[in-house]
Amino acid sequence: MKIKILEPCLSAAKQVGDEIILENAALQNTKHPDRFLYGENPLEALLEDSEFFFYKISCHNDSRYPMQCCEERGIGYLKNGRLIRTRLIGWINTINGETSVESEEFHDFCEDGYITVGEYVPTIQICRSYVGDVIISSNCVIKLEPNQHIYCDENGELQTGTPKELHSYINSLDKPVPFTHGINVKPSNRPKKSKIGDIIFNKNSARLEYYDGSVWLEIGTE
Numbered sequence: 440m441k442i443k444i445l446e447p448c449l450s451a452a453k454q455v456g457d458e459i460i461l462e463n464a465a466l467q468n469t470k471h472p473d474r475f476l477y478g479e480n481p482l483e484a485l486l487e488d489s490e491f492f493f494y495k496i497s498c499h500n501d502s503r504y505p506m507q508c509c510e511e512r513g514i515g516y517l518k519n520g521r522l523i524r525t526r527l528i529g530w531i532n533t534i535n536g537e538t539s540v541e542s543e544e545f546h547d548f549c550e551d552g553y554i555t556v557g558e559y560v561p562t563i564q565i566c567r568s569y570v571g572d573v574i575i576s577s578n579c580v581i582k583l584e585p586n587q588h589i590y591c592d593e594n595g596e597l598q599t600g601t602p603k604e605l606h607s608y609i610n611s612l613d614k615p616v617p618f619t620h621g622i623n624v625k626p627s628n629r630p631k632k633s634k635i636g637d638i639i640f641n642k643n644s645a646r647l648e649y650y651d652g653s654v655w656l657e658i659g660t661e
Contacts, residue, residue: 440582441599442514442570443492445558448481452496452522452556454548459496459522461556469553471499482556483517491516491525493580495559498548511546512559514569522556528569586635586652602636602649606658629655 451466452459461482486492496511514526530546548554566573566580574581574589576597581589587599590608600608626642635652647658 440570440584441491441597442580442582443486443490444560444578444580445482445485445492447558448485449555449557450482452554454554457545459524459548459554459556461517461520461522466555469499471555483520486517488518489516493528493559493561494522494524495557496522496546496548497555497557498546499553499555509546511548513545526569528559528561528565588636601651603651603656606649606656609658 449466449471451462451469451471453462454460491514494513494515498509509530511530512528513524514528515522515524517523524545527545561569561580563575566575570580570582572582574583574597579597581597581599583589583599586601588602588605589597589599590605592598592608598608626640626645628642629639629648629650630637633650633655635650637650638658639648640646641648641655644657648655649658650656
């Protein structure tokens with residue numbers, strides 16, 4: 440599971456039923472003090488559909504000097520211009536002083552005023568509490584599932600995949616993968632008791648191989 444940490448961004452939105460719907464260019468029609476800092480659909484410009492990210496939803500009144508009255512923080516993704524909320528981290532009520540509220544329910548924003556959706560940068564403690572043991576980089580949080588590996592793609596982005604997906608990715612490259620550190624794998628025979636993800640240098644075929652749970656496959660280098 441990969442959760443993206445975004446650069447500062449903000450989109451106006453509205454809640455219809457249980458759905459949070461992004462509104463194109465609507466931020467400039469509000470009295471938000473940062474309404475002219477962001478272009479149209481900044482969230483959609485930074486995210487692919489179904490790409491997880493840390494979000495914050497803020498509720499504002501519509502006076503000349505807008506006051507943020509509550510903020511929900513969580514994990515979700517965009518789908519067809521809608522924010523799909525999947526995991527609640529918590530929400531903050533700022534009407535009578537900032538108060539952290541523990542809740543298992545997503546907040547209902549069907550009220551007066553307007554809402555905005557932006558990015559939220561979590562702490563290490565938040566990641567451990569709500570995601571688990573993770574790898575944290577400058578732009579994402581990664582939780583490795585069983586039988587997954589982490590690698591860097593041609594754009595410098597961290598990705599996760601099964602051994603078979605990693606094998607397919609390496610074979611799809613036009614040039615060898617650049618490595619900054621080498622790994623010395625001692626030549627050996629295939630072990631009699633193999634586990635998913637095992638990697639060996641087969642001394643008979645002089646090839647790197649990995650075990651996918653049923654058969655041994657070569658790791659391509661070209």
